[in-house]
Amino acid sequence: MKDVTTAYLATWNEQDTDARTKLLAESWADNASYTDPLADAAGRDAISATIAAVHEQFPGMVFTLVGEPDHHHRQTRFQWGLGPEGAEPLVIGFDVVVTDDQGRIETVLGFLDRVPAGAA
Template sequence: MTSQIRAAELTKLNIHAIFGEKDAAKRLQVISSTWAVSGEILFVDATGVYKAHDAISAMVEKIQSLGGPDDEFVDLSEVECLKHDVEEDIWVTRVKWGVGPKGAAPGLTGWDVLTIVGGRIKACYTFLDAQ
């Protein structure tokens, strides 16, 4: 059974160890160890719909290329967790994040809403804040 603490950890790992990771091999390894089976997942944001580990990693690399070399992803809120379904081991979490130059105000902010099933991320929906 996935604990609330683990659900929050997975949500933060998605921000820092995936979106914040510049090394593609390391990023793909984290995706493989934290997300459900490739092909059975769903990542939806303003750029498209992604259903495989390598597609998510490639999308992250494209997003990183739009920023500067010192850009970092940061949490802007605590992770919120909806009460989970014990039978199916399902959690839904959300967190506000930002990205921008280290030490400066984020140039882009948004929300991630994740579905975690059996201790793995099954889906992530990213909503960008209006600029």
């Protein structure tokens, strides 16, 4: 679903902690979790800290949607890229997002398809 991926990418692209906290409160469940090969974060604060760490590692880069999301029931899967705005992504990943009954992001299971050498 576009609205889930839009909210998800907006959260990951937000560099300001207060603004990101607001996005997390609006679109992510209280008990949200995020897991990928490099991170395992439970709760909005831990997810925000994970996002901040990515921005420190990849300053000035943005997350973009790659292709079209696929959705059924409360699950959305999509591919994303991380790189300089308007350029080919350096990192490409694939995430599955599960929403709660209110449509808020509850669980994210992430996979990394392409990571530059030394970035992991």
